Amino acid sequence: MTVTAAPGVRPTPAVPARAAQATARPRDLTAVVRGRRLIVCTGSGGVGKTTTAAALALGAARRGRRTVVLTIDPARRLAQSLGLRALDNSPRPVRGVEGLHAMQLDMKRTFDDVVERYAPDPARAARIRSNRFYEQLSSSLAGTQEYMAMEKLHGLHVAGEWDCIVVDTPPTRHALDFLDAPRRLTDFLEGRLLKVFLAPGLAAGKTLGRAVGLGTGLFMRAASRITGSQVLDDLGGFFQAFEGMYDGFKRRAQSVYGLLQEPGSAFVVIAGPEVPALREARFFLRRLQHEGMPTAGVVVNRTTPPPDPALAGLDRGAVAAAAARLDGGVAERTTAQLLRLHLDRVDVVAREQRTIAAALRGLDPPALVQVPLMDSDIHDLGGLAAVGRYLYQDG
Amino acid sequence: MESTRLWEPRVLIVTGKGGVGKSSVAAALALAAVRRGRGRPGRTCLVEIEGRQTFSRMFDTRPWDFTEREFRPGLFGMSIDPEASLSEYLDLFYGARRLSKLVVGSTMVDFATTAAPGLKDVLLVGKVKEMERRRDPDGRFHYDRIILDAPPTGRIVNFLRAPEATTELVNVGPVRQQAQTVVDMLLDGRRTHLQLVTLLEEMPIAETVDSVHALRSLGVTVGPVVVNRVMPARFDEEGAATLADGLGPTQVAGMVGRGGLALDPAAAAALRETGLRHLRRLALQERMRRELAARVDLPTLELPYVAGDDFGHRELSVLADAILRATDPGR
Numbered sequence: 001m002t003v004t005a006a007p008g009v010r011p012t013p014a015v016p017a018r019a020a021q022a023t024a025r026p027r028d029l030t031a032v033v034r035g036r037r038l039i040v041c042t043g044s045g046g047v048g049k050t051t052t053a054a055a056l057a058l059g060a061a062r063r064g065r066r067t068v069v070l071t072i073d074p075a076r077r078l079a080q081s082l083g084l085r086a087l088d089n090s091p092r093p094v095r096g097v098e099g100l101h102a103m104q105l106d107m108k109r110t111f112d113d114v115v116e117r118y119a120p121d122p123a124r125a126a127r128i129r130s131n132r133f134y135e136q137l138s139s140s141l142a143g144t145q146e147y148m149a150m151e152k153l154h155g156l157h158v159a160g161e162w163d164c165i166v167v168d169t170p171p172t173r174h175a176l177d178f179l180d181a182p183r184r185l186t187d188f189l190e191g192r193l194l195k196v197f198l199a200p201g202l203a204a205g206k207t208l209g210r211a212v213g214l215g216t217g218l219f220m221r222a223a224s225r226i227t228g229s230q231v232l233d234d235l236g237g238f239f240q241a242f243e244g245m246y247d248g249f250k251r252r253a254q255s256v257y258g259l260l261q262e263p264g265s266a267f268v269v270i271a272g273p274e275v276p277a278l279r280e281a282r283f284f285l286r287r288l289q290h291e292g293m294p295t296a297g298v299v300v301n302r303t304t305p306p307p308d309p310a311l312a313g314l315d316r317g318a319v320a321a322a323a324a325r326l327d328g329g330v331a332e333r334t335t336a337q338l339l340r341l342h343l344d345r346v347d348v349v350a351r352e353q354r355t356i357a358a359a360l361r362g363l364d365p366p367a368l369v370q371v372p373l374m375d376s377d378i379h380d381l382g383g384l385a386a387v388g389r390y391l392y393q394d395g
Numbered sequence: 396m397e398s399t400r401l402w403e404p405r406v407l408i409v410t411g412k413g414g415v416g417k418s419s420v421a422a423a424l425a426l427a428a429v430r431r432g433r434g435r436p437g438r439t440c441l442v443e444i445e446g447r448q449t450f451s452r453m454f455d456t457r458p459w460d461f462t463e464r465e466f467r468p469g470l471f472g473m474s475i476d477p478e479a480s481l482s483e484y485l486d487l488f489y490g491a492r493r494l495s496k497l498v499v500g501s502t503m504v505d506f507a508t509t510a511a512p513g514l515k516d517v518l519l520v521g522k523v524k525e526m527e528r529r530r531d532p533d534g535r536f537h538y539d540r541i542i543l544d545a546p547p548t549g550r551i552v553n554f555l556r557a558p559e560a561t562t563e564l565v566n567v568g569p570v571r572q573q574a575q576t577v578v579d580m581l582l583d584g585r586r587t588h589l590q591l592v593t594l595l596e597e598m599p600i601a602e603t604v605d606s607v608h609a610l611r612s613l614g615v616t617v618g619p620v621v622v623n624r625v626m627p628a629r630f631d632e633e634g635a636a637t638l639a640d641g642l643g644p645t646q647v648a649g650m651v652g653r654g655g656l657a658l659d660p661a662a663a664a665a666l667r668e669t670g671l672r673h674l675r676r677l678a679l680q681e682r683m684r685r686e687l688a689a690r691v692d693l694p695t696l697e698l699p700y701v702a703g704d705d706f707g708h709r710e711l712s713v714l715a716d717a718i719l720r721a722t723d724p725g726r
Contacts, residue, residue, distance in 0.1 A: 045413015045547055046599075136560070272414060275705055276449075308665035314656075322654030331642055334634035335650035338670045341629055345669065348702065376679065377597040 028369050029268065030392040032296045033059035033164070036266040038157070038259065039296070041168040043270035044280040048301040048371075050078050051378050052270050053168035054102070055387040061100035065163035068101040068156060072149060072170040078102070081378050089113075091156075096381060105170075110148040111138040118248050128241045133234040145170045146180075150256045157259060266296035269365070273303045273352040278359035285363050297367025299391065300356055304348045305372040311342060319343055398619040398696045401722045402431070404588045405536070406527050406580070407618065408543045410551045411592030412602040416623045418449045419706055420592045420698070421544040423714035424621075428540040429469045430715060431723060437539040440471040440526060444519050444544065448474075453707055463526075471538075480518035484573065516557035517574050524580045548591070548606045555581060555589075555613055584616030592621045595683040604690045620693050621718075622684075624700040628677055630670070638670050696721045 032039060033056055041053040050071050057069035068091045071078050079087045079102070082094045087104035094100040112129065119125035128134050137144060149170060156165050259265060267288050271281035281298060288295045319339050326336035360368065371390045378384055401407075407424060411417040425441040432439070440463060443450055451459045456466045459474040461483075466472050529537040546554045558581065561574040580586050589610050593603040603620060610617050630638060642650075648663035658666065687695065698717050703710045 045549065047414060274414075276418075277414065308662075308668065310659070310661035310665040311669075314662070318656050322651055322656035325654040326650060328653075330633050330637050331646065331650055332653065334630060334637050334642060334670075335647055336654070337629050337634060338638075338647065338666050339651065339654075341673055342666055342669050351702070375675075 027367065028390070028392050029056065029059075029297055029299075029367055032056070032266045032268070032367075033392050034063055036264055036296065037162075037164060038153075038262075038265040039164065039166045040260065040265065040267050041166070041270055042267060042284060044277050047270050047272045047277050049168045049270050051081075051384070051387060052268065052299050052301065052371075052391070053166050054078055054081065054378075055384045055391055056268065057100060057102070057164070057166040058097060058381070058384050059388050059392045060164040060166065061094075061097050064099065066099045066101075066161065067164040067166065068103060068162050069166040069168075070103055070105060070149070070152060070156070071168050072105045072145065079104070081380055081384060083381065089152075094381075105145070105149055105152055107145050107148045108138050110152050111144065114148075114151050118245050120244060124241060128238070131234060131238045131241060133238040137238075147253070150253055153259075154252045154256050157256075261292055261294070263294055265294050267293055268296050268299060270299045270301065271359070272301055273355060275355055278355055282359045282363065285360075285365060289363075295365055297369065298360065298365045300368070300370045302373040303352055303356075303370040304345065306349050307342060307345055314342075316343065316346070398694045398721050399723070400694075401588075401590075401619050401696065401718075402428070402540075404584065404586050404616075404618075405539065406523060406541045406543065406587040407590045408545045408555075408587060409590045409592060410545045410548050410606070411621075411623075412599045413547045413549070415592050415594050415599050417547065417592045418544050419453070419711065419714065420590075420621050420623055421542050422450055422453055423698070423711050423718060424590070425470060425540075425542045426467075426711055426715035427718040427722070428542065429467065430719060432469060432539055438465075438469055438471060438537065439540040439542065440473065440538050442523060442526075442541060442543045443472070443474045444476075445546070446474055446476060449544070453711065455707065475519050475522045477515040477518045480522045484518065484521065514557075514561060514570065516554050517561050517570070517577055520555075520558060520577050520581070521573050524577050527580060527586065548602055551589075551606070552609050552613065555610070555615060582614045587615065588618035589615050590618045590621060592623055593687070594624055595622060595680045595687070597683065600683055600687050600690070603687070607691055607693065617693060620687070620691060620695045622687070622695050622697045625697045626676060626680055626700050629673055635674055638667070639674065642667065 039053075039056055039060075041049050041056070043049050053069055053071065057067050061067040071087065079085065082100075082102050083096060084092060084094065084102060087102055089103060089106040089109045091101035091103045094102055115125050115128050119128065146169075149167065153165065153167060156162055260267075269281050269284050269288075271277040278300075285295060285298070320343060323336040323339040323343075326332040326339075356368075356370075369391055371387055374383070374386065378387065407421075409417055409421040409424065411420070422441060425439050428439040429437075441450060443459060448458055450472055451457065454466055454472070456464075456472070459472050461473060461476060461479040463471045463473040523541060523543055526538055526541055527536075531537050545551060558574040558577040562571055562578065591603055591606060591610075593599045607617055607620075628635075644660060644664040644667050647667045648658045648660065651658045651663065651666070684695075696718065698714050701710045701713050
């Protein structure tokens with residue numbers, strides 16, 4: 001059963017649930033929007049990452065910090081909620097909020113920009129861009145989106161004009177992919193495969209064949225059986241065109257990885273109150289711990305708010321018994337349903353809090369914020385501000 | 396197209412926006428398919444492709460892998476991974492044992508999937524196609540139904556486009572042939588439906604509308620839309636009307652008193668508000684239902700919200716029954 005926060009009711013301070021209040025952690029993300037320079041929002045799909053990222057950025061900007069929010073979500077709804085017709089690959093000011101900018105990652109454009117900027121000469125850049133394999137790599141290869149998010153982040157960081165950069169991570173099958181993808185791509189770029197293709201002609205098959213324990217002929221035969229020989233040519237051309245640029249890719253990926261580990265950065269792990277999203281959040285929290293990444297807290301969106309305190313003292317058995325006795329006319333019937341509805345809500349709240357507590361057991365994130373289910377989706381700055389009231393105190 | 400046409404094709408590819416319960420719906424569809432087939436021998440296979448072990452947890456079985464295992468009578472499950480698919484594919488087409496051994500070390504898979512991005516997806520769907528075409532010695536299809544828990548809507552277009560992209564990139568050879576037969580299966584509405592899952596909420600509906608267009612422009616057939624987690628009305632019509640105007644806090648306190656429970660005025664008002672909130676939520680849901688109907692020309696199949704600490708067999712069973720009530724009304 002889903003229950004809405006009553007409209008017009010001033011939200012209780014962040015973390016309304018009793019279970020969460022019992023622990024002695026700071027309740028919200030006020031310190032994060034006040035002081036962190038890089039905020040990374042992560043979590044599984046459909047949990048409200050983009051909205052949370054935008055609300056955090058709004059909070060930072062309202063504190064007078066020059067802020068940019070980078071979204072990966074291709075849906076235009078964030079743009080709408082920020083009052084922008086569309087977002088593109090560079091920061092655009094958000095009208096009505098001093099210092100707030102928004103942008104949306106365009107994977108292909110970012111890759112093109114990277115090639116443009118780091119290729120030794122324009123002819124080489126053109127050669128890369130016209131390669132068929134590059135076409136595929138830059139628009140669809142798994143991992144490219146995460147890698148380009150990293151490149152963009154690097155670009156924003158070195159530009160030095162932002163007090164706060166907020167980024168929501170791509171909707172990968174695992175939130176963890178965001179941390180792995182750049183390393184995977186650089187491993188790939190500097191791996192055996194690359195060396196093979198940098199060697200001209202048949203030597204390629206020989207080297208790679210040796211690497212996997214086969215003769216040249218057999219390897220090349222196997223490879224072209226699987227992919228066709230045209231593909232091998234494209235791939236070879238791609239690698240050769242990229243020669244000399246690999247170190248730069250690797251350096252930037254390492255630099256961003258280092259940046260993420262700095263204490264000025266903050267990971268915010270986002271979930272919904274359902275088991276799968278919370279399970280994913282738990283995995284991610286443990287992974288962050290393992291990688292030495294600064295975890296700022298957990299946001300659980302769309303929780304069911306607890307029943308009105310006026311109903312808190314009611315005894316469960318007495319309520320159920322009263323409901324069972326009422327089966328007269330429409331007024332009695334309706335009242336009995338009211339009582340049952342109340343009991344259901346008590347159950348839902350208890351179940352959600354149990355699930356949240358179980359997911360976080362032993363992990364002790366610095367902050368835990370629950371944002372109750374709102375009456376409708378977030379359409380505008382007002383909606384983001386309403387979410388913000390749960391995430392941080394007025395600044 | 397009526398929701399009874401859900402079962403027309405033998406392959407159902409289930410997708411939806413993240414968080415709408417796509418995997419639960421896929422599992423419930425599989426259960427429903429098996430129940431539907433009761434009384435005659437038949438097989439349904441539920442297929443997972445991202446190795447997340449969602450289903451082995453839901454059904455409380457041992458971890459799933461590339462082996463198709465019967466975990467309930469008539470219901471099989473397997474988890475496809477690209478390496479095993481490539482290995483099997485090479486074996487099948489070349490009897491190339493040396494090659495498959497090589498493939499077990501993942502260098503070759505890395506190589507192949509990097510050289511032809513999308514090949515991984517071709518291999519995954521290619522395995523589904525192999526299962527769909529497989530026949531028993533008596534000539535009948537081995538599986539009556541195959542349910543694939545596919546990537547979410549954000550990635551489904553690339554996933555389904557991979558075979559065709561591969562045919563564009565690779566113009567000769569067995570991979571091209573394999574990709575072509577996969578394309579043939581995907582584009583044949585008698586063999587394959589895309590099954591969208593949504594919620595009666597704004598963002599999932601908006602994404603469903605976009606996906607229907609994107610999927611149709613790929614040429615695939617989109618089946619009835621499964622609407623998950625529909626909140627049931629708790630008051631009958633008369634009751635809802637009474638609550639909205641006749642039954643004030645004082646009356647609520649009076650009625651509860653008749654049931655033998657004393658409520659103070661604040662509690663009575665809060666209890667009444669709980670009911671009004673429920674009605675507001677229902678009204679919102681109804682608006683969303685109309686919006687979906689106005690923007691998508693497909694029948695819908697609604698599944699109730701089912702509560703449970705851990706989504707398991709009991710909850711899936713309720714959903715499977717709801718599916719069958721809609722698709723097989725005379726049953």
